[in-house]
Amino acid sequence: MRTSNAKVSSNNRTKFNVVDTPVPKVDGYALVKGKTVFTDDFNIPNALTVKILRSPHAHAIIKSVDASKALELEGVICVLTHEDVPRVAYTRAGQGYPEPSPYDTFVLDKKVRYVGDAVAIVAAETEEIANRALKLIKVDYEVLPAVLDYEHAKDDGAPVIHDEPEISGAYDVSHNIASHYEMHIEDVEEELAKSDVVVEGTYYTPNQSHAMMEPHTAISYFDPNGRLTIISSTQVPYHVRRIIRHVFGVESRVIKPRIGGGFGGKQAVHVEAYVTAVTLKTGRPARCVYTREETMTASNTRHAMRFKVRVGASKSGELRVIDMEGLSNTGAYGEHALTTFMVAGSKTLPLYNKVKAVRFKGDIVYTNTEPAGAFRGYGAPQGMFALDCALDELANKLGMDPIEFKLKNSIREGETSPVFKVMGEGREGVEQIIQSCKIEECALEGAKLFDWYEKKKKPRINGTKARGYGVAFAMQGSSIPAIDMGGATIKMNDDGTFNLMVGATDLGTGSDTILAQIAAEVLHTTTDKFIVYSSDTDVTPFDKGAYASSTTYVSGNATKRAAEKMAQEILKAASEIMNEPVDSLHLENGQVVSENGTSLTYSEIQTKLFYTFKQRQLEVTESFVSEVSPPPYMVSFAEVEIDLETGKVEVVEFLNYVDCGTPINPKLARGQVEGATAQGIGMALYEEHVLDKNGRMVTNDFFTYKIPARKDLKNIKVKFAQSYEPTGPFGAKSVSEIGLDTPGPAIANAIFDAIGVRLRKLPIKSEEVFFALNS
Amino acid sequence: MSFTFVAPDTEKELKAQLSEAGSFLMTGGTDLLVKVRIGKIKPQKIVSTLKVPTLHFLENKVDELVVGATISYSELLDFKPLKKDLPILYDAIFTVGSPQIRNRGTLTGNVVNASPAGDGLLALYLLNATVEVSDGSVIPIEKFVIGPGKTILPEREYVRAIHIPKYNWNVHYFEKVGQRNSMTISVASVGWLIRCRNGAIEKFRIAYGSVAPTVLRLKEIERFAEGKTIDENFVHTVSEMVKKSVKPIDDVRGSAKYRKTLCANLVYRMIERRTKC
Structure with a gap:
């Protein structure tokens, strides 16, 4: 029996039929033709428009809400305040259960904790009426002093943000500490003392908005049988269902249509609770589409972090010690607080497994700012900016080439790091031996492609322009091991097609396409024979959702298993129909072919099974949860040009050399890396939340909040290493997040190389470079 | 709406x-x-x-x-x-x-x-x-x-x-410094036009954007420039005069201090570009 033609060693990619080819996206045409695919495209008759009244104060107690004027307005159906919704503490974070985030949030509370926090839910017949109603609600606030600067959140006498008695899972609310983490391996002080060269530095990474195209959106309604149904633009439909039940005590069905981008921003419950509250109260369908301003100011942001780093090495360049002390700003609520902070260590430290001693510790603090949450990279870009820059400084102090220094101290195939076991996400991790790691190829071949050594010989200053060259190394993971599970169902049809039903949530990444490729590879057919449906909690099997770089690896492995089982079912049925032993049959081009030359198409097999022969529907469901989280690796090279008269930084060239195992779809994998690089360049040079003195976000639209535009992304190159991960589906590892880890450090290192000034705070705006040059 | x-x-x-x-x-x-x-x-x-x-x-x-x-x-x-x-x-x-x-x-x-x-x-x-x-x-x-x-x-x-x-200018220059390279509003912008005669400036016009309530023509500098040759000394003097003339404000795109210095520095593009009459 042959069900798969993948027979490979860890260095060779076999020729595949469907995998490792750039097949077009299964939903590409629908998207470019503007078909109705997104949540807001669903036309639910009679739906109320839901709007949220938001706090103008960063920290205040709601003394009273007078909605009488609003309710008098014709077309206003209800105004809900904290008195009208269940007082159930929960976390909005869409994580595995039990969540490692504190239960510190209510659907509505009598206290508001940032400018934009929800005060009341308004439902009206039209959007216009709902907007008018918002203005008619009178709220009496007792304004409290606020904590806007996270570096002062723990100060003595700082206002306490979470004083509600129901809170659970937070570390020390009296000092605004949502979570705390510390670990160490061996004695860092001792190793620092033994080091010949030591570098110390404090590094900052900023808040960042996801800036996905589709704003947060949800619709809720009762189906004809009274079952609550929620259509939501979410990355985590199963977690949404679970959380809604926890808060409201109702069972529901959650449907995730096509998502218009998420980047982690939709790995939380944002809108679903508001529409649910309205539907439960009124019995009517309810629709809520966030404005861009709400998406920018009242959803989630990347955790801003500060790391004090100490690294030490011997004269010959052996890295002895890494010590990272961090502080993370989780904003008003603690979703993903602990886990993003831990990932800043767990997805960076194992890369340098030659060290003798490691320490990683810090606090994640509450402030009266927009809550932070999951964002592509999930702490790793913050941690890697600090660590890689510090190592670059150390290499410079040692007089060593940074590529040579980082490579000398980084992990290799067959090795491990004790950090894997010590640090997981919110708890201990798992031991793992690295089975695929092409960091050497990434660094050495990348250096050749980039012409690193020749470029480094050139003079840096030419008239009023300076050029510089920087390199950064990165790793990530593929799924949260021993926690996150994904399932896949495959059903065979009598026309030779298959329904592939997955809980995995394509948020624009192309997972529907690559999962179809994986199934098609196993079943020896083509992707167009797969009708992919994702995701609907009443129809598709469970999947943890799209996060933690896990869909290709976890949902891909589940799909592969399901396809392999389907292959067995097909062969068994064919063996019965053809009256030949299974061993003499194999799958080929959508048929079962016998050694004696006869064959049956899938269509013929399922038609017989439907109507005339041992009647049954072929359908299988398989699940996958991993015991390991194989890291992808990457080395990025940046060339920057700095205008010495304006401070303007141009990223002239950015080369990514990536080991993601087998890229299931090279075109989509390249898109993932390019997109992450773009977001990383935004984080490095442009993107920043500017607050006014009252805590209101000034940069609340795309006019003031600058993401990189096309001309800021000059020359991004992506190259994939020859790699094969034995535990991955057809050798694949993740590729979606890692690209965000390198632009920050690579660009900062390049700026140092150009002008000799070390800038340790992102974003590095023209103005900062300008004054650094002139000070 | x-x-x-x-x-x-x-x-x-x-x-x-x-x-x-x-x-x-x-x-x-x-x-x-x-x-x-x-x-x-x-x-x-x-x-x-x-x-x-x-x-x-x-x-x-x-x-x-x-x-x-x-x-x-x-x-x-x-x-x-x-x-x-x-x-x-x-x-x-x-x-x-x-x-x-x-x-x-x-x-x-x-x-x-x-x-x-x-x-x-x-x-x-x-x-x-x-x-x-x-x-x-x-x-x-x-x-x-x-x-x-x-x-x-x-x-x-x-x-x-x-x-x-229309006028036959010998030198023209425009530059916009924005927060990014396209789809951007200037933090400061500058333009100048030069008409030369016998190796010296006959006519000079210079204007700045985003540093005053309107676009700003710096006519004092324009008059000063007439008859001068473009050398380092000239550029330096003009740069100093620019610094005194522009009145930028702090906003989300940049600080007043940055804008002022930027405006003065942009004059040095003449040297970088080897502008001569």
């Missing part, structure tokens, strides 16, 4: 439509619609000039280019003589927004919007352009614009065209 939208197809009807109170003129809409959307203005009626054929023209005379009100940036950029005859205008409007914005936006819209950051506006200041208004008056650009978003365009009138004098 609800308003009526009309797009008359004669100038007579355009004038009639404008006579109603609460009417806003739209000549492209790339600024107006943004302001409507964020609630900065609440029009009762929007009157678009784009369908009026008599406003859609380019007249290339010997001594001036006349740009009809509804000519888009893209049309202007595609107009071959522009780059040769008025290269400073070409360079400035090439930096406006994105291709989509340039397909829609107009020079006239830029003038009436009267932003101190207007890229096209800066070039028009340098070129001593005049604005032809529907009441028959022709007004110098510097008199037409009186503050941020403010012009002397009388109510119920509209701009028919912009008149741009």
Whole structure:
């Protein structure tokens, strides 16, 4: 029996039929033709428009809400305040259960904790009426002093943000500490003392908005049988269902249509609770589409972090010690607080497994700012900016080439790091031996492609322009091991097609396409024979959702298993129909072919099974949860040009050399890396939340909040290493997040190389470079 | 947000439509619609000039280019003589927004919007352009614009065209420093024009954007420059004078301090580019 033609060693990619080819996206045409695919495209008759009244104060107690004027307005159906919704503490974070985030949030509370926090839910017949109603609600606030600067959140006498008695899972609310983490391996002080060269530095990474195209959106309604149904633009439909039940005590069905981008921003419950509250109260369908301003100011942001780093090495360049002390700003609520902070260590430290001693510790603090949450990279870009820059400084102090220094101290195939076991996400991790790691190829071949050594010989200053060259190394993971599970169902049809039903949530990444490729590879057919449906909690099997770089690896492995089982079912049925032993049959081009030359198409097999022969529907469901989280690796090279008269930084060239195992779809994998690089360049040079003195976000639209535009992304190159991960589906590892880890450090290192000034705070705006040059 | 939208197809009807109170003129809409959307203005009626054929023209005379009100940036950029005859205008409007914005936006819209950051506006200041208004008056650009978003365009009138004098400048330079490379509003912008004679400056014009309530022509410097040769000493002196003349403010795009120093530094582009007379 042959069900798969993948027979490979860890260095060779076999020729595949469907995998490792750039097949077009299964939903590409629908998207470019503007078909109705997104949540807001669903036309639910009679739906109320839901709007949220938001706090103008960063920290205040709601003394009273007078909605009488609003309710008098014709077309206003209800105004809900904290008195009208269940007082159930929960976390909005869409994580595995039990969540490692504190239960510190209510659907509505009598206290508001940032400018934009929800005060009341308004439902009206039209959007216009709902907007008018918002203005008619009178709220009496007792304004409290606020904590806007996270570096002062723990100060003595700082206002306490979470004083509600129901809170659970937070570390020390009296000092605004949502979570705390510390670990160490061996004695860092001792190793620092033994080091010949030591570098110390404090590094900052900023808040960042996801800036996905589709704003947060949800619709809720009762189906004809009274079952609550929620259509939501979410990355985590199963977690949404679970959380809604926890808060409201109702069972529901959650449907995730096509998502218009998420980047982690939709790995939380944002809108679903508001529409649910309205539907439960009124019995009517309810629709809520966030404005861009709400998406920018009242959803989630990347955790801003500060790391004090100490690294030490011997004269010959052996890295002895890494010590990272961090502080993370989780904003008003603690979703993903602990886990993003831990990932800043767990997805960076194992890369340098030659060290003798490691320490990683810090606090994640509450402030009266927009809550932070999951964002592509999930702490790793913050941690890697600090660590890689510090190592670059150390290499410079040692007089060593940074590529040579980082490579000398980084992990290799067959090795491990004790950090894997010590640090997981919110708890201990798992031991793992690295089975695929092409960091050497990434660094050495990348250096050749980039012409690193020749470029480094050139003079840096030419008239009023300076050029510089920087390199950064990165790793990530593929799924949260021993926690996150994904399932896949495959059903065979009598026309030779298959329904592939997955809980995995394509948020624009192309997972529907690559999962179809994986199934098609196993079943020896083509992707167009797969009708992919994702995701609907009443129809598709469970999947943890799209996060933690896990869909290709976890949902891909589940799909592969399901396809392999389907292959067995097909062969068994064919063996019965053809009256030949299974061993003499194999799958080929959508048929079962016998050694004696006869064959049956899938269509013929399922038609017989439907109507005339041992009647049954072929359908299988398989699940996958991993015991390991194989890291992808990457080395990025940046060339920057700095205008010495304006401070303007141009990223002239950015080369990514990536080991993601087998890229299931090279075109989509390249898109993932390019997109992450773009977001990383935004984080490095442009993107920043500017607050006014009252805590209101000034940069609340795309006019003031600058993401990189096309001309800021000059020359991004992506190259994939020859790699094969034995535990991955057809050798694949993740590729979606890692690209965000390198632009920050690579660009900062390049700026140092150009002008000799070390800038340790992102974003590095023209103005900062300008004054650094002139000070 | 609800308003009526009309797009008359004669100038007579355009004038009639404008006579109603609460009417806003739209000549492209790339600024107006943004302001409507964020609630900065609440029009009762929007009157678009784009369908009026008599406003859609380019007249290339010997001594001036006349740009009809509804000519888009893209049309202007595609107009071959522009780059040769008025290269400073070409360079400035090439930096406006994105291709989509340039397909829609107009020079006239830029003038009436009267932003101190207007890229096209800066070039028009340098070129001593005049604005032809529907009441028959022709007004110098510097008199037409009186503050941020403010012009002397009388109510119920509209701009028919912009008149741009041609002159044989030997040197032209435009630069916009933005927060990113496209789709950006300038943190500061600069332009200059130089006419040389016998190795020295005969005529000099210099203007800055985003550093004062309107685009700023620095006429004291212009007079000072006459008869001077362009050397390091000259550039240094001009740079110092610029520093004293510009009056930028702090905002989300940049600090006043940065802008002031930036403006002074940009003069050094003359040395970098080896500008000579």
